[in-house]
Amino acid sequence: MKEKGMTTITLKKINREKVYQYIYQQKETSKLQIVQDLQMGLSTVSQNLNELENDGLISRNGYFESTGGRKAQIIKIVEDFRISIGLGILKDMFHIVAVNLYGDAVATETIELPYENSDAYYTALAANVELFIQKNHYAPEKIEGISIATQGIISPDGTAVTYGDIMGNANMQLSDFSSRLPYPCHLEHDSKAAADLELWNHPQLDSALVFLLNPNLGGAIITGHEVHQGNHMRSGLIEHICIDPNGPKCYCGNHGCLETYCSANALKAASGMPVKEFFNLLHQTHALNLTQIWRDYLDHLAFAIRNLNLVIDSPVIISGYLAPYFQEADMQYLLSKINESSLFQMDESQLLVGNHGQYTPAIGAALYYIKEFLTPAVS
Ligand SMILES: [Zn+2]
Known part of the structure; x- marks a missing residue:
């Protein structure tokens, strides 16, 4: 990247992103550690921390044990700044999970609802998803998206199931969900979603x-x-x-x-x-x-x-x-x-x-929106 051509705004964004990603990776860190490891000026780091804190992305609570001097404040990301909802749809039920920015399932539930390719089914499913979000007190703006894992092969453009002999869901469309839920929606093959979770964990x-x-x-x-x-x-x-x-x-x-x-x-x-x-x-x-x-x-x-x-x-x-x-x-x-x-x-x-x-595909599917959120907008 050419330093010369870079605007001040881009540079600011890059620094902010660097600081946020560093805190995310470290899980717990201090201002001094950020200054040292990122080799950034103290005032730049302070400014970024203030901004990130004001925007609700990080928290500063508690202190590290003193190593002699003044105790350093513990800096962390706010793990539930964004939540991704994952669904795992099976023949007789569906699993629903809420996943935080570290990919941890912070809420899980199994809902008995036999699959059928009907308006009534998708409407009931959407109502259950909304109820789950309400019960767990997630403000709508926290929900990054809803990612759905289902048995069956998904079309390369991600808009439909192209083979679904087990559940008879070959007609399932992404729009069956996205038209009923006021959030971005994504469709995935359940075994690929499971592999995404295993990859995240390893x-x-x-x-x-x-x-x-x-x-x-x-x-x-x-x-x-x-x-x-x-x-x-x-x-x-x-x-x-x-x-x-x-x-x-x-x-x-x-x-x-x-x-x-x-x-x-x-x-x-x-x-x-x-x-x-x-x-x-x-x-x-x-x-x-x-x-x-x-x-x-x-x-x-x-x-x-x-x-x-x-x-x-x-x-x-x-x-x-x-x-x-x-x-x-x-x-x-x-x-x-x-x-x-x-x-x-x-x-x-x-x-x-x-x-x-049993929650593996739903959690794996939810990671889609977590990864999307964590991918730097500028790089
Ligand atoms: Zn076979």
Whole structure:
């Protein structure tokens, strides 16, 4: 950037942005630390801090322990200066979350509302979203946007679902939401949204393979610090990889897709009980038949991981609804099965577990507006 051509206003904006980003990264800092680390003049820093505080972006509360001289005031960003709302739409319910500027879910709720492509459904959904915002006392101007994660493939321009056989939502339009909610709206494929959250939580990862173990299986590929979309937004659809042409029928019409073995629904069908009940019983009784069902599940998951790792040589993240049920012993078993008769051995550190359970896609979707807010307007 040419210093000469830069106007005073641009320079001021850049400095303000630098100071804000620095405080954001540090989480807690002091004026002196900003002056030292950004190598800015004390008066420039003071002026920016005053402006940021007046605009409600930062707070100055409390003091650091004294290191001899005067105690330094603690400077932080205001975490809920903006809130992003994330929705995770499923067949029988939707999840709703409020996410702050650090990507933390500060409010979560599950609302029973069976999906149907009707005016009544979208109107009821919008009313619930408004109620959630009111209940949590978020002023409308705080809401940066509403980002919706749904099962199904989204058109490259983000305005519609182009494939949605599970929920019958192939006609879902972004405008179904944006016409009923007075906020910016964004539509995302739920497994890509989940991968966005995993990437946010593991920023050190260049590449990863994400398994979204939700009622229906999903997947995503992270490469070059980004979720890979593909030419037709179809990258990472691991759920329809066929592992047995004579296997059970999948909702897509084919047989033996990974969906029929590794989705939470497949586990529910195999055990004949809800997932929560299955794990309660399994962990309490260690009954042989339940252990066998769980091992069968893990065996198929290991088979998929081992094969997919030959395509993408990267860590693997177990994410979504089933992830919180994975215990240390399960991870060890899974790892041993991945490595059994494998050409290459996977290291323990390469197998990660997400920790947001059923809310993963909604939180991941909400990050869209958080990232948008945090991306400097001038750079
Ligand atoms: Zn299928």
